[in-house]
Amino acid sequence: MNQLCAPGQQRRIGLTGGIATGKSSVGMLLAKRGLPVLDADVLARQALAPGSVATAAVLDRYGKAVRCPSAGAGIDRAALGRIVFADGKERQWLEQLVHPIVRAGLEAALAELGSAPAVVLMVPLLFEAGLEGLCSEIWLVDCDESQQLQRLGQRDGLGESEARARIKAQWPLARKRGLADVVIDNRGKPADLPLQVKKAALIRQL
Numbered sequence: 001m002n003q004l005c006a007p008g009q010q011r012r013i014g015l016t017g018g019i020a021t022g023k024s025s026v027g028m029l030l031a032k033r034g035l036p037v038l039d040a041d042v043l044a045r046q047a048l049a050p051g052s053v054a055t056a057a058v059l060d061r062y063g064k065a066v067r068c069p070s071a072g073a074g075i076d077r078a079a080l081g082r083i084v085f086a087d088g089k090e091r092q093w094l095e096q097l098v099h100p101i102v103r104a105g106l107e108a109a110l111a112e113l114g115s116a117p118a119v120v121l122m123v124p125l126l127f128e129a130g131l132e133g134l135c136s137e138i139w140l141v142d143c144d145e146s147q148q149l150q151r152l153g154q155r156d157g158l159g160e161s162e163a164r165a166r167i168k169a170q171w172p173l174a175r176k177r178g179l180a181d182v183v184i185d186n187r188g189k190p191a192d193l194p195l196q197v198k199k200a201a202l203i204r205q206l
Helices: 022-031 038-046 053-065 078-084 090-112 145-156 160-168 173-177 190-203
Strands: 011-017 037-039 118-122 139-142 182-185
Touching: 011 022, 011 078, 022 037, 022 118, 022 190, 037 038, 037 090, 038 090, 038 118, 053 078, 053 090, 078 090, 090 118, 118 182, 139 173, 145 160, 182 190
Parallel strands: 011 118, 011 139, 037 118, 139 182
Antiparallel strands: none
């Protein structure tokens, strides 16, 4: 785990958790506190935008199975998700393609924000992608697996088996808890989350 930065050193808060634990909600709350938030999911989507090198590689590998007819040379992300979350080797191939692009995007954004006293890096696969080295401290958004399943069903319309496959594709939250400097409990009502974030900010002198 990481210690608070020395005076004058930029604080880089790695915000992570499991799928559907509430990372985006915490990211928005931190943004309201005036912190720049870099979203790895946005960079990953940009990496697979129509016409990109990574998109061409995906289409070359999977062809019509993932081609989105309405987006020209674009990718049907739902179809791609069904493939990679059903096959660990395919998921690894995709991660090896996309993760270096996301890292480069984060590093470029951090360079542009060099004068900011603190920056939030919202990265769902922070540990899995080996990106924790970019951070001076790590905040984990935590909840129960039953809540993740419920939220995935409501948010993404996933059935239980598909939702469980996506949860198991990531490190268990129990493993991540021991590596985090701050654990934000998102087991309560949505109205409780701002207080959790406020408490964490006070404790970490943010």
